[in-house]
Amino acid sequence: MRALVQRVxxxxxxxxxxxxxxxxxxxxxxxxxxxxxxxxNADTLAAKISKLRIFKDEAGKMNRSLLDTGGRALVISQFTLSADTSRGNRPGFSTAAPPAEGERLYEYFADQLRGHAITVAQGRFGADMSVSLVNDGPVTIWMDF
Known part of the structure; x- marks a missing residue:
């Protein structure tokens, strides 16, 4: 699975x-x-994200995890993370899982985060969504598992 994680x-x-x-x-x-x-893959990604130490501690160093801070997660499906831009100017998305499998694994991933005692809000798979955020830091991390 592929994820783009932003501290917000x-x-x-x-x-x-x-x-x-x-x-x-x-x-x-x-x-x-x-x-x-x-x-x-979803199990590994959820476990890694739940323990990812990217929140500041008392000394101002990124040394605390989502579990340590009691923070929440907003999980949004984004098939365009699979974009292949190696040929031409129009990205291809053929490496993404088929929609039914993508939705199943998206829901499974969100449930796995909940299993790590994280409060999770979600987007709607396949919907045209508007996302707003205030990136804190900014901290943005790309992950593949």
């Missing part, structure tokens, strides 16, 4: 102008299931 002071996702998920301080996680991904 706040984030929200809207569908048709209605807020369907929002968080205060925590992580906004854009996630894409790739062809061949399994639950094991």
């Amino acid at each position: 002071s706040e984030a929200a996702v809207r569908v048709d102008g209605e807020v369907i998920g929002e968080i205060g301080a925590g992580l906004m996680i854009l996630v894409c299931a790739m062809q061949g991904d399994t639950e094991a």
Whole structure:
């Protein structure tokens, strides 16, 4: 699975102008299931993100995890993370998992984060979403598992 993780002071996702998920301080996680991904990939990604030490400690160093801070996660499906731009100017997305499998693994990943005692808000798979966030730092990390 592929994820783009951003440390945020706040984030929200809207569908048709209605807020369907929002968080205060925590992580906004854009996630894409790739062809061949399994639950094991989602398990590894959720465990790694839950323990990722990218929040400041008392000394101002990135030394605390989402678990340490009690922060929340906003998980949004983003198949465009699979973009292949190696040929031409129009990205290809053939390396993304098929939609049904992508949705299943997206939901599974969000549930795995919840299993790590993290409060999770979500976007809506396949919907045209508007995402707003305040990136804290900024801290943005690309992850593949």
